[in-house]
Amino acid sequence: MVAIWYDKIPDKTVVWSAKTEYKLATAPTGSHVQITKEGLSLTSPEGDSIWRAKPEATVSEGAMLNNGNFVLLNGGSEYENMWQSFDNPTDTLLPNQSLQLGLGGVLTSRFTDTNYTTGRFQLYFQDFNVMLSPLAFPSQLRYNPYYHAINDASVGNASRLVFDKSGEIYVETTGGTRNRILPQVDNTLDTEVNYYRATLDFSGVFTLYAHPRNTSGQPRWRIMNYVPDNICDAIFNDYGSGSCGYNSYCSMENDRPTCNCPYGYSLVDPSNESGGCQPNFTLACGADVQQPPEELYEMHVAKNFNFPLGDYEKVEPYSQQECQQACLHDCMCAVAILEVDTCWMKRLPLGNGRQLPIRDQHFVYIKTRLSPDFYPGLANRELPAAPDSKKENRAKSIILGSLIASLVVNSILLAAVALFFLLKPKLKKVIQASALLETNLHSFSFEALKEATEDFCKELGRGSCGIVYKGKLETADSCNVIAVKRLDRLAQEREKEFRTELSAIGKTSHKNLVRLIGFCDQGINRLLVYEFMSNGTLADILFGHSKPIWNLRVGFVLGIARGLVYLHEECDSAIIHCDIKPQNILIDEHFNAKISDFGLAKLLLFDQSRTNTMIRGTRGYVAPEWFKNVAVTVKVDVYSFGVMLLENICCRRSVMTMEPEEEEKAILTDWAYDCCVEGRLHALVENDREALSDIGRLQRWVKIAIWCIQEDPEMRPTMGKVNQMLEGLVEVANPPSPNPDI
Structure with a gap:
């Protein structure tokens, strides 16, 4: 994409990107940016126009100004600004920039923190006020606003939103008043000491950030102020999913909204935490139901969240038991909320979810599938007999x-x-x-x-x-x-x-x-x-009777990778785990993957990058350098991660005993490389429809795994690089054979 970013800080934060009708102008490799007399243009390698900034007058030159504004100038007797990025903002305002009523006065959030396509929220002028609204994504239809900059009409109508050179943000009115859009910050703003930006975050929060100009140490953007105070509660519309995606609920943590999946649900897109959740099981109805509901489902109890809108049934007075039974026996019901003695029945998708303080008279009952039919694909398996409601002790056992x-x-x-x-x-x-x-x-x-x-x-x-x-x-x-x-x-x-x-x-x-x-x-x-980790180990799920859904496996991989990045690169002292394997990955009630068993970990001192130690780890996941009596680095974990990545993709163990006609499949790492080279990924995933429908990710991840298991540790990427490749932020080259001598 064509973008403007901060270049003097480690975090190359993007503050503007080229868009056409709210859509990101994406450019394939080999595209060109050119300034001509007609303006600024982005063209494909074949010469087709992708995006164009075309002012009304002839352009003589362009300039990247130090305040973050890119301008096109007319070189007449006096240089005249013909076009500027400040008049065409995306999601960010910079000091000295303003939004003008009627002149492109709109900010639209990005889709995610690392995806710069158009997102779900917008800041705009309407009825002479500055407002924040969710969008009916992917359209530009605005739902009801969740924030108004001017609450008192007597101060005048909004004409301009100003981010002045001192770092203050306010709405300028036709009456000449200045109305702060953000509350007064405790710290004095100083543009000589800090960089500032005001961004409509992908979460819908309009936030003022500061970053020290002095980049010694490890400075980061810090939050100075934001509106609304609690976006989880601020959005309350009959339409749309709310601040988070459907079937998820929002909570505020460290001044930022976080989206959570209820028990039995996982992210639709594991790389997008605000993109909503999906059940990890099927809810059957009508002719599909062959057993009593007690043999198919169970009700999981929670107390700390609610989906206050979208009820299709209200029954009262009901006890806890009656509310659970009502949802259990209603094939349309996915969740029931009991408030005092009123039972609210809800169907999918669930919207406007938000976290609540735990109260004695508030209960959430989530309908989930009984094991072993917790995952899709087991509809033809014989289900276990349901526990007799009269035999409470047996159920407890x-x-x-x-x-x-x-x-x-x-x-x-x-x-x-x-x-x-x-x-x-x-x-x-x-x-x-x-x-x-x-x-x-x-x-x-x-x-x-x-x-x-x-x-x-x-x-x-x-x-x-x-x-x-x-x-x-x-x-x-x-x-x-x-x-x-x-x-x-x-x-x-x-x-x-x-x-x-x-x-x-x-x-x-x-x-x-x-x-x-x-x-x-x-x-x-x-x-x-x-x-307490309620869902056992990753090995239990991957190598169990049923294959977990593809998106669930994708979420596991991304979570494990992020955990390893933290251990290797973000701790005060780098930690080599030394025994990464599915048995040491535990799964919590929300199906988040968590790395466990630090008992074999070898700590590195702050200034160390490698260490000498006895062989540690588990056969099948141990990197070759362990057997060469040489110093090991964090790359031993990268090797183990690569093996485990292939196991996640294929849902099988890395080493298996095979029939003579299938001996090529016995060693997963070797077979995966052969399938990658020969274009036989469908065989690798045994025609898993979900995985094959995500063929781009599948191909990329198999190649990443092969890079991770290279015999030479210097050829393996760092976990930071692996994480970027997994999320599609970095291109993945075709890997060489992991065993060059064979």
């Missing part, structure tokens, strides 16, 4: 069994770290809490954890160095399920390394890493407390 299966994996979390405890028969020395004060870990007393686990009565699994118990942490307004690992013993000579690793893990915070909540270090008692 089934639920507990599924919890045990998913949480046994947590028993291996930090397994190698806990191995440090095996050699010491009696603990004489304890970790001092002061060593962990700089982390975000909570220090629990032994009595508190004993109470949370009901005296360690609910065993979930056993590991090599401890037992995992189910527990609950109760606060005034919530009750959180946790997994508590009680360690057996500590090897004295490894205690220092254990402290170091525990401290480093405690400092990590990323949505794609399993969170270590806290620890207990009291006398001889050592316990670790983790967040």
